[in-house]
Amino acid sequence: xxxxxxxxxxxxxxxxxxxxxxxxxxxxxxxxxxxxxxxxxxxxxxxxxxxxxxxxxxxxxxxxxxxxxxxxxxxxxxxxxxxxxxxxxxxxxxxxxxxxxxxxxxxxxxxxxxxxxxxxxxxxxxxxxxxxxxxxxxxxxxxxxxxxxxxxxxxxxxxxxxxxxxxxxxxxxxxxxxxxxxxxxxxxxxxxxxxxxxxxxxxxxxxxxxxxxxxxxxxxxxxxxxxxxxxxxxxxxxxxxxxxxxxxxxxxxxxxxxxxxxxxxxxxxxxxxxxxxxxxxxxxxxxxxxxxxxxxxxxxxxxxxxxxxxxxxxxxxxxxxxxxxxxxxxxxxxxxxxxxxxxxxxxxxxxxxxxxxxxxxxxxxxxxxxxxxxxxxxxxxxxxxxxxxxxxxxxxxxxxxxxxxxxxxxxxxxxxxxxxxxxxxxxxxxxxxxxxxxxxxxxxxxxxxxxxxxxxxxxxxxxxxxxxxxxxxxxxxxxxxxxxxxxxxxxxxxxxxxxxxxxxxxxxxxxx
Amino acid sequence: xxxxxxxxxxxxxxxxxxxxxxxxxxxxxxxxxxxxxxxxxxxxxxxxxxxxxxxxxxxxxxxxxxxxxxxxxxxxxxxxxxxxxxxxxxxxxxxxxxxxxxxxxxxxxxxxxxxxxxxxxxxxxxxxxxxxxxxxxxxxxxxxxxxxxxxxxxxxxxxxxxxxxxxxxxxxxxxxxxxxxxxxxxxxxxxxxxxxxxxxxxxxxxxxxxxxxxxxxxxxxxxxxxxxxxxxxxxxxxxxxxxxxxxxxxxxxxxxxxxxxxxxxxxxxxxxxxxxxxxxxxxxxxxxxxxxxxxxxxxxxxxxxxxxxxxxxxxxxxxxxxxxxxxxxxxxxxxxxxxxxxxxxxxxxxxxxxxxxxxxxxxx
Numbered sequence: 105x106x107x108x109x110x111x112x113x114x115x116x117x118x119x120x121x122x123x124x125x126x127x128x129x130x131x132x133x134x135x136x137x138x139x140x141x142x143x144x145x146x147x148x149x150x151x152x153x154x155x156x157x158x159x160x161x162x163x164x165x166x167x168x169x170x171x172x173x174x175x176x177x178x179x180x181x182x183x184x185x186x187x188x189x190x191x192x193x194x195x196x197x198x199x200x201x202x203x204x205x206x207x208x209x210x211x212x213x214x215x216x217x218x219x220x221x222x223x224x225x226x227x228x229x230x231x232x233x234x235x236x237x238x239x240x241x242x243x244x245x246x247x248x249x250x251x252x253x254x255x256x257x258x259x260x261x262x263x264x265x266x267x268x269x270x271x272x273x274x275x276x277x278x279x280x281x282x283x284x285x286x287x288x289x290x291x292x293x294x295x296x297x298x299x300x301x302x303x304x305x306x307x308x309x310x311x312x313x314x315x316x317x318x319x320x321x322x323x324x325x326x327x328x329x330x331x332x333x334x335x336x337x338x339x340x341x342x343x344x345x346x347x348x349x350x351x352x353x354x355x356x357x358x359x360x361x362x363x364x365x366x367x368x369x370x371x372x373x374x375x376x377x378x379x380x381x382x383x384x385x386x387x388x389x390x391x392x393x394x395x396x397x398x399x400x401x402x403x404x405x406x407x408x409x410x411x412x413x414x415x416x417x418x419x420x421x422x423x424x425x426x427x428x429x430x431x432x433x434x435x436x437x438x439x440x441x442x443x444x445x446x447x448x449x450x451x452x453x454x455x456x457x458x459x460x461x462x463x464x465x466x467x468x469x470x471x472x473x474x475x476x477x478x479x480x481x482x483x484x485x486x487x488x489x490x491x492x493x494x495x496x497x498x499x500x501x502x503x504x505x506x507x508x509x510x511x512x513x514x515x516x517x518x519x520x521x522x523x524x525x526x527x528x529x530x531x532x533x534x535x536x537x538x539x540x541x542x543x544x545x546x547x548x549x550x551x552x553x554x555x556x557x558x559x560x561x562x563x564x565x566x567x568x569x570x571x572x573x574x575x576x577x578x579x580x581x582x583x584x585x586x587x588x589x590x591x592x593x594x595x596x597x598x599x600x601x602x603x604x605x606x607x608x609x610x611x612x613x614x615x616x
Numbered sequence: 617x618x619x620x621x622x623x624x625x626x627x628x629x630x631x632x633x634x635x636x637x638x639x640x641x642x643x644x645x646x647x648x649x650x651x652x653x654x655x656x657x658x659x660x661x662x663x664x665x666x667x668x669x670x671x672x673x674x675x676x677x678x679x680x681x682x683x684x685x686x687x688x689x690x691x692x693x694x695x696x697x698x699x700x701x702x703x704x705x706x707x708x709x710x711x712x713x714x715x716x717x718x719x720x721x722x723x724x725x726x727x728x729x730x731x732x733x734x735x736x737x738x739x740x741x742x743x744x745x746x747x748x749x750x751x752x753x754x755x756x757x758x759x760x761x762x763x764x765x766x767x768x769x770x771x772x773x774x775x776x777x778x779x780x781x782x783x784x785x786x787x788x789x790x791x792x793x794x795x796x797x798x799x800x801x802x803x804x805x806x807x808x809x810x811x812x813x814x815x816x817x818x819x820x821x822x823x824x825x826x827x828x829x830x831x832x833x834x835x836x837x838x839x840x841x842x843x844x845x846x847x848x849x850x851x852x853x854x855x856x857x858x859x860x861x862x863x864x865x866x867x868x869x870x871x872x873x874x875x876x877x878x879x880x881x882x883x884x885x886x887x888x889x890x891x892x893x894x895x896x897x898x899x900x901x902x903x904x905x906x907x908x909x910x911x912x913x914x915x916x917x918x919x920x921x922x923x924x925x926x927x928x929x930x931x932x933x934x935x936x937x938x939x940x941x942x943x944x945x946x947x948x949x950x951x952x953x954x955x956x957x958x959x960x961x962x963x964x965x966x967x968x969x970x971x972x973x974x975x976x977x978x979x980x
Contacts, residue, residue: 120973121973121976121977409857410859411856411857433856433859433861434856434857434858434859434860435858435859435860436859437859438859444857446857451851451853451854452851452853452854452856452857453854453857454854455846455847455850455851455854456850456851457850458846458847458850462843465843466847466854466858467857467858467859469840469843469844469858470840475840479839480834480838480839481838481839481840481843483838
């Protein structure tokens, strides 16, 4: 057997009292795709940052092709043949593909020789790996999938043999993800070694040869992908059995709760973000909005939640309600029974420095139950209410005095969800309910959303996770470029069809 | 997880910063050939050694409590009000107008009128930068500091051209009527059988300042407005989500802040000078920034820091009076205290955090 392409022995790293990586050892065979899976905060990113020279490990050794290698900085990592494709691309938006590729790897003071050399190398790489990108196109004109290819080409241009991809499909449509996997497959055939970091079990099962599971800074298992199942991996990630499928009874839609007609939003730069969206949601129904991030879903949530101004007609229970800018705001929405779990809980949904009990009042601090008299708030009553909600929603630790920033992502989200759902709203707006939330909490939050639906409430669900949309929604509307491309029923569609709509391929006019 | 216990953050860090500032001050005093120990003794004796010293220390502290609270309130809404100086000047104008033109029967009524007038004038002066920030996005730091200069020019004009008694060469108002003169601590404490220096300027405004500390505490941590103010200060987009109006909070926070800075005038103008002179504020508006920083923007912290700065002010004046240490050195010492407690906060904080983490890890 040849030496592993990459071997880590006993890597440990602590940040203050937090042990981010603890005695991690893996061996990655050359010419394979090795998946690393784990929940948020399990230590995947820390481990890769050590490998790429961003952090220095407290202990442990790195071997590349059997040779012990020190990686003090990213230059050393590149020299050792390691290439990294970050979740958020590191490209200069207004440079061409070619310019981005040579950036930091120029041969001399003059650009032209480097550029023409890069053009030649690029053509070779293109043929070798079937990675087609126009070298003279400006980055910002490329689709996200193509931008990612440029990142991969950048690494290959620097002669990387080991390619690390950090959550590469987070920003891709299903079709783009498929293309990426074909590219990765091709790279593997050509003998490259790939480390794929993800939290999506499906991707692991689809493409990897071996998979390592991380939990709380430790490597809990490394198994051959062929010998395992998604259920087993999920259990290894969470440390207990989890239900991957959402269980729900068929919807029993009642009267129409929300009607939206020709809703338009233009942002501060004058760019149209919503271009005339119409939809309706009935009581006891979950309408899921599928789409690649940045196609107007955020604006839809924000304009319905009263956070940003817009144009059009919104009716709640048959009565027209004002849009923001006409005197409406988040408070006015809450007053009429619209609750909102925002997409970004750390930016909008919580005040990270506030105690949990202050966050439970956040947005509802006018509630008479929280007032002692005309002048003062009743903080004691508020803390009692918080303790009750924390218990009901299994927030851990159930300490109302803990600051929001000191809860894990899942527990932060539970605080937000508890605050909004416990208001018993007629309409619940939910954005990315499980982004950055551990699997155990995902299961719980999904159950709460379905329970609210079963009480006859209307729910608008926005998520970039297609699996989540497909398993929770009673109807699915697909958004692309500020418009609704079409509506589908989840049991009469599939990821491929939705993926086409998400890419703006087919417009069938809306009605399902 | 908190990096270190609360008491370390609140007590230990300011204390270490102070000690460092004192140590460097001592070196400077040594450097100019004076004896630092004697200097400290003189400062303590001059500011805390007699009721006369205490009277001055508390008088200065009263000023700093008002301006410190002003900075703290704005800071909780994430705004840096550097305009305390100008707002206090305008507060003085408000006090002068009500004292001169309203026939008050007794000081107890007059002080209520003066509080109202000073707060309204100070708030009005803060309202313009607040409006410009809330509606036009003009940065409050820039506008408030410019408004200090405008306030000085305005006061100059008003005193020279409008309020100067005929025939006077002094750009100041006439003496306020005797009925508006506030009782000093001497007069207040005499009935209790406590003798207090007759000539020290500390007066009943000190009690108002302490009450203001309590009121600000209640406002920030016990009211809906305080809740919205702090939420807005921590996250503007979060406030937008919660339906908190940025315009309303910006305006209200700055009005309250300006009002507090203006109220300083009941101490220095009404309580001490008993007339309005040019440059009545004497930099107290700027000291308020340091006081608030050192007090961690908490009213109780502001109270303590104000007394410390009162001590530095009075002790420094004594030092200049009785030794060869020049007046400028006092400014150096005050600057060092501000530098260490405010600007160099992280210099003390970070090693201390590391220490506490190491200690905790050892326990675990």
